[in-house]
Amino acid sequence: MKLVLFSCFIFSFFLHAQSQYPQDYFSSPLEIPIALSGTFAELRSNHFHSGLDIKTQQRVGLKILAAAEGYVSRIKVSFFGYGKALYITHPNGYTTVYAHLQKFAPAIEAYVKKRQYSKESYQLELFPQPEDLVISKGELVAYSGNSGGSLAPHLHFEIRDNQERPLNPMLFGFDVKDTTPPFVSAIYAYPIGEGAHVSHATTKQRLRLIPSQYGDYTTEKINAYGKIGIAIATNDRQDHAPNKNGVYNIQTFLNGTKSYELDFKQFSFDETGHINRLIDYKHYKEKKQYLQKLFNDANPLSIIKPYSNDGYISIKDSTSYVYKIKINDFKNNPSWITLDINGIKNDSLEPPAIPMTPYFISSNQTTELREGSISVNIFKNTFYDDVYLNFEVQGDTLMLHDDIVPLKKNMTLSFDISHYPAPIRDKLYIANLVGRKKYPAYTSTKREGQALTARTKKLGTYTIAMDTVSPTIQPRNFKDKQWLSNYRFLKIRINDSESGISNYRATVNGKWILMEYDYKTKTLTHDFSDGIVSETKNNLKLIVTDNVGNSSTFETLFYRK
Known part of the structure; x- marks a missing residue:
């Protein structure tokens, strides 16, 4: 990292105006021609796409270069969403974002891993000080990957203004050949x-x-x-x-x-x-x-x-x-x-029928629907329009219309579970029944006394589901008591087919080790180059917990020189 002109950088950061989109300020973050798999504001499920998805030739590990000078202002590592993401703030007030990364450049990687080991957590969000990680234009900052919610290797690239609003990066002079009309x-x-x-x-x-x-x-x-x-x-x-x-x-x-x-x-x-x-x-x-x-x-x-x-x-x-x-x-x-x-006016046509139910929801009022052990709290301005809803309860199953009406914000679902035996209440969760086969999909659930609650922006069918099955743990590239001296990585597959994985913790000889989780392949990976594993005989212990608290423990021995 270079600290050249740092004071000037900070000064100009606050003074530079953003009245125009600079055309020569940002360079391409990749060394290959730009080809796009996704454009800005493209329609996606429940959101607009906030940047450009730049193809990486179906590969991971391509060099990601800083589009302009600046400093790393935010780093986020998560299982889902952007996966590994890097944010660089620039003197002109804009911020560039680089997401779905495989790994960071060495100095940034060391900065992140130090804090992951300190917090004993793979997932984290960091906000470095401006002087911590100063970046030059064109400097290597990361390598392209497929982390987080990415479905194929690519670089997600954004430009945001000083109010964190994403702007179309094409406005800044990036050239993508396009001679075909929509x-x-x-x-x-x-x-x-x-x-x-x-x-x-x-x-x-x-x-x-x-x-x-x-x-x-x-x-x-x-x-x-x-x-x-x-x-x-x-x-x-x-x-x-x-x-x-x-x-x-x-x-x-x-x-x-x-x-x-x-x-x-x-x-x-x-x-x-x-x-x-x-x-x-x-x-x-x-x-x-x-x-x-x-x-x-x-x-x-x-x-x-x-x-x-x-x-x-x-x-x-x-x-x-x-x-x-x-x-x-x-x-x-x-x-x-x-x-x-x-x-041409036609007076003989019947007006369209409005499906009416006993449950009329006024969009500008708070409404509670309740039957049996289930209640639904719909807050003011949850819906865009007044609407009639289908509301039916059968046992522990709530049928709340079909998911064909958009909501502005969350409703709260509440299920009374006091009629369940006390020993199994901790194994219950609220599930959204999805697809033709009504598969129970875990909905983030909280226990409040004798009730389970969930917040959701989706209408549909919900029920109480029970998960008594612990997660599975299987080593992928090694066996018990194996010598792993020539191995760079340790890989373990974890899975939970019901409520899903909540967290995990791995130690070697009692010391916490970093294991990166890829939910798409259900794989945990430890990089021996972290230097944590230094002894010949090593006892690996991994505990994996699902969303209702079922846990599994895996222990094995391996050897390294």
């Missing part, structure tokens, strides 16, 4: 409000897309009346990657006047959950397809730019309209969709 896979029209209809129907209608030879689209001419909303499924591809990535900008025009815009330049983490309001959430849950609404139904997302009528189309009888959608990628390759709409 493509559209579906378009739907939504009749909204009393008397509205599309193609003689009062429910959502899929429109037939007609592609042109130039990459643009039209739809069949439609007849409609009243307040109408449009939603599309669209993606973009760059030249050097087949991935279906997100687009950069969407605008709509009614008879030549702009009526709506989605601008994917930046967002804040506080608002990312509102993605479930931007998309047709029910459609996504049922079809696994992201339909982006091109109308603003009271969504607070900052990427939605305000225009007249919030993107809705008001169709009058005996009037013609031309509605256009312009979709741009970052390289300004446009795709256009043109809809010709005839206003």
